[in-house]
Amino acid sequence: AAASWDWRGQQLSFVGLPPPALLGRVQFDNAATVLAAVECLHSRLPLNRAAIERGLRSVRLAGRFQIARRDADRGVDWILDVAHNPAAAQTLAANLAAREHRGRTIAVCGILADKDIGGVIAALRESIDIWIVAGVDGPRALSAQGLADAVRQAGVEVTHTASDVRYACEFARGTARSGDRIVVFGSFHTVGPALEWLTASDV
Template sequence: MITFPSLAAWLAHLETAHPVGIDMGLTRISQVRDALGLQFTCPVITVGGTNGKGSTCAVLETILLRAGYRVGCHTSPHLLEFNERARLNGIDASDADLLEHFEAVEAALLSLPVPVTLTYFEFTTLAIMRLFASRALDAVILEVGLGGRLDAVNIIDTDCAIVTSIDIDHTEYLGDTREKIGFEKAGIFRPDTPAICGDPSPPQSLIDHAAAIGADLWLVGRDFRYEVQAGNERQQWSYIGRTQRRAALAYPALRGANQLINTSAALAALEALRERIPVSAQDIRLGLANVELPGRFQVVPGKPQVILDVAHNPHAAAVLAQNLGNMGFFPYTYAIFGAMADKDIEGVISHLKGEIDHWNVTGLPTPRAASAAMLAGALRDAGVNQGPDSSVTEFDTPADAFQDAVKRSSENDRILVFGSFHTVAGVMAYRNSQRH
C-alpha cells in the first residue's frame, strides 16, 4: 500500500493519481464509501448552488457552534491551506487529524476486487467525511463541489438539502441552461426530506424533480422569506418561515447585498431540523454577529481600502458590482483580476467595467487559467481604453499585480482583488508574507 509521511506529500500524489481532474459520477466513490463502512448518525446538511454556498455553510456552522453543538464543516476549494476544507468545531483540522483517514481511504481502495482510482476531490472528500464520522459530532455540513447529482458529496443521504442559487457556470459538466443546471443541483434532494431553495426564480426542473421524488420543497417567497423594516435598512430584519418567526435580527457580519437571502435559507434549514438540532433566538443572533468567511466581499481594514472577492461568474460579478456601488465614493478603483479560461470572462467584465478604472490582469499558477494577455484582450474588446483615468496592465502573478496597484493608488482609492480563488489566495499569501 502507498503511504506518505505528510499531508503535503499525499496531496501532491493525489493531483496526479487519477487521469482527469474532474470525473463526474458516483460509481467509483460509492464503492470506496461502502468499503469504508462510511455513515453518519447525526444530521447532515448538504449545501449546493452556483453562488452563496460558502456563506450559507458559514452561517449554519457559526449558529450551531454558538448553540453548543459539535460541528463538522467541509467546504471547497481552499484559499491558503488544504486544512481549511475540514473544520471541526470551527477550527481547521490538523495534518495529524487527516493523515490516518487518507491512509484508510487508500486501504479501502486497495481492498476492492477491481481496483479504481479517485480524483483529488473524491479522495479528500472521503477522508474528511471519515474524519467527521469518527468524532461523535452533533451536525455535519457538506458543501457540494460541482453541480450536485454526480458530485462526490452526494454519496451521503442528506437530512436537509439547500440549493442557494442557480446560474450558468461549469456548462461543460452541468449543461448550458438554467433548467439543465437546476436539475443537476436538485440531485442532492431526497424523498421525504427538507429541500430548501433560496433562488427567487427557481428553474421548473428543480421544482419538478422535488415533486417527482417526494422531497419536502421549501421555496423562498412561498415557504420562507425575510423582511426588512422600512426606514430600518442595515439595522434589523426578520425571518418568517413555515412555523417560526425570528424578529429583530441583526445583519450578518458577512457583507454584501445577497447575504440576507443566504442567511434565510440557512434559517429555513434550521427550522426544518428543529426537532433534532434546536437553536434559540440568542444562538442565531450570536451566530450572525460572529460569522466570518475569507474572500467573500471581505473588506480589509486600512487605506487604501482592499476588497477580496472570489466572484468568478457573471451572477457573482453582478452581486459584486452592486456591493461596490453601495460602498460610497472612491476616486479610483484598481482591480487585480485573474480567472480560469473556461469561465464567461466577457460576462464578468460586462458587470464590473463600470466600477473599475484600472485593471491589473494576471496569470495564475494552474494550466486552466486564462493568460494575462487573454484577459487584457477581453477588456479591450469590452471598450476599456488606455488613458490617465483608465488602464489595463498585464502581470505574471497576483502578488506582482497587487504590488503595482498599491504603488499607484492613493489612500482614498480602493483595490479590488477578485476572480478565481487562486487570484485571492495569491494576494492573501503575499500580504501575509509582508506582515511576517
Template sequence: MSDAPLPTTLDAWLARLEAAHPVGIDLGLDRVAEVARRMGLLSRPLAGRVITVAGTNGKGSTVALLEALARAHGLATAAYTSPHLVRYNERLRLNGVEADDATLMAGFAAVERARRAGDPVSLTYFEVGTLGALWAMAQTPPDLAILEVGLGGRLDAVNVIDPDVAVVTTVAQDHAAFLGTDLEQIGREKAGILRAGRPAVLGSRQLPASVRRVAGELGASLFALGEAFGRQGEGAGWSWTGCDVGEGALSLEALPDPGLPLDNAATALQALALTGVTLEVDACRRALAEVRLPGRLQWLGQWCLDVGHNPHAAAYVADRLAARPCRGRTLALLAMLGDKDADGVIATLAPTIDAWVTASLPGERARSAEDLAGRLEGQGAAVLHRAASPAAAAAWLAARLMPEDRVLVCGSFFTVGEVLEWLAREREAAQTDTDHSGSEEAR
C-alpha cells in the same frame, strides 16, 4: 496510487493525490461509494444530523452561516468545504477549528487502506479528500455535519452521504465543460442531493423549474425562499420568517448584517430549523454578528477580496461596491481560469471599475493576463498593467495606490488566495520593520 510507503507530511500527501488519478475531475459515485462502503461510512450515521449544500454561488457562505448558527446554539459541528484559499486544512473544520495535518493525513491513510482492500479503486484528489474528511468526522460524530458539494450535486463525491436536509442555493452557468449550459439540466444535477421525504430548502427565488420537479418526483418536502420562509429589510435590523419541522411559524427580528448575502443567511436559518434545532434569537444574533468567511467581500484596508468567478457572483459584488462609494478610484485586479466566462464577468463589473490590472494564472486551465487585457480593451475598459501573477499584480498596484483608492481582487479562488498570502507577507514585513525600528530607538 502506488504501493509506495505512505507520505509522512501533508504536502507530500497532496502531491501524491494530485498525481494519482488520470483526470482531475471524474464525475460519478460508483468508485467513491465502493471505498466509502469499505470504510464503514455508509453503515452508520455520520452525525446527529447532516445538511448538504449545493448550488452555483452561495454555498460557502451558507455553510459558514450554518456552522456559526449551529455553534451558537451549542451544537458540536463538522464542516467540509472546497476549494481552499491558502491552506488545504481550511477544507475541514471540526467545532469551528481547521483540521490539523495529522487529522487530515490519518483520513487519507484510511482511504488508502480501503482503496487497496480488494480490487484497487482509483480515486481523484477531491474524492480522497472528501472520503478522508468524512472519516475524520465519523471518528467523533458531531451533532451536525455540514457538507458542501464541490461540483454539480448528483454525481459529486459528497452525495454518497444521505442528508437530513438538502439545500440548493442558486443555479447559474459555471463549470460548463462538466455541467453544460442548459440551466434546466444544471438544476437537475444540483437537485441530485435531494432525498425522498426529507426537507429540501431552496435558497433562491430564481431557480430552474427542474429543481422543483426533482423534489416532486422524490416526494421531498419543499421549503422555498419567498414562500415557506423569507427575509424583510436590508443590512442591520433585517428580519426573518420561516417554519419549524412541524411547519409551525417562526420569526426573528432585529438581526445584524453578517456581511454575507442575506438570502443565504435566511436559507441557513431555515435549514437549521428543519434539523430540529429550536432557534433562539440571541444565539442567532450572536452568530450573524460574528460569522467570518475569508475571500467573500473581505476587506483588508483598501483591498476587497472576493472569489466570485461567474457573472452571477460578479453582479452581487458590483451591487455591494456601488452601495459603498469611495472618493478615489476603484481598481480591479483580475485573474481567471480559461474555462470561466471572463467576458460576462467583465461586463458585469465594468460599471463599478475605473481601471484594471490583469494577471496570469498557472496550470493547464490557465488564462493569460494578455488574454484578459484584450477582452477588457475590447469592451472599452482601461488596462493599466499586465502581470505574470496575482502577487506581482498586487505589488504593482500597491506601489501606485492613492489613499482614497480601493482595489477589488477577484476572478478565482487562486487569485484571492495568492493575494491574501502576499498581503500577509507585506503585513509581516512591515511589522518586522516596525519592531526593528523600535528596538533601534530603545538602544
C-alpha cells in the same frame, strides 16, 4: 445597513434579528435560506435565538467581499472577492456601489480560461476605474496576455498586465492614492495568492 430584520417561516419566526456580519444585501437572502434550513432541522437540531444571533454576528467567509486590509496611513482599502461568473460579478458591483469611498477603484483581475470572462467584465465595467490583469496558476489557467486580450474584447482598457498576482498587487499598491480602493477578484486562484501577499507585505 438595516439595524434589524425579521424572518418568518412555517413554524418559526424571529423578529428584530441582527444583520448578517457579511457585507452586501444578498447576505440577507443567504441568511434567510439558512434559517429555512434551521427550521427544517429544528426537531433534530434545535437552535435557540441566542445561537442564531451569535451566528449572524460572527459569520465570516474568506474571499467574499472580504475587507482584507485597511491601510489607514495611505487611506487605501483592499477588498478580496472570488467572483468568477456574471452573477457573482453583479453582486460584487452592487457591493462596491453600496460602500462609500472617495477615490478610484483599482482592479486586480485574474480569471480562469473556462469562465465567462466577457460576462464578468461586463458586470463590473462601470465599477472599475483602473484594470490590472494577472496570470493565475493551475491547469485551467489563462495567461496574463490571454486575459488582457479577453478584457479588451469586452470593451475595457487594460492599464497593466502582470505575469502573476503578486506582481499585479505590487503594481496596484504603487498606483493607489489616498482614498482609492483595490479590488482583487476573479478566482480562488487570484484571491488566495493576493491574501498571502498581503499577509507577508507591509501594506
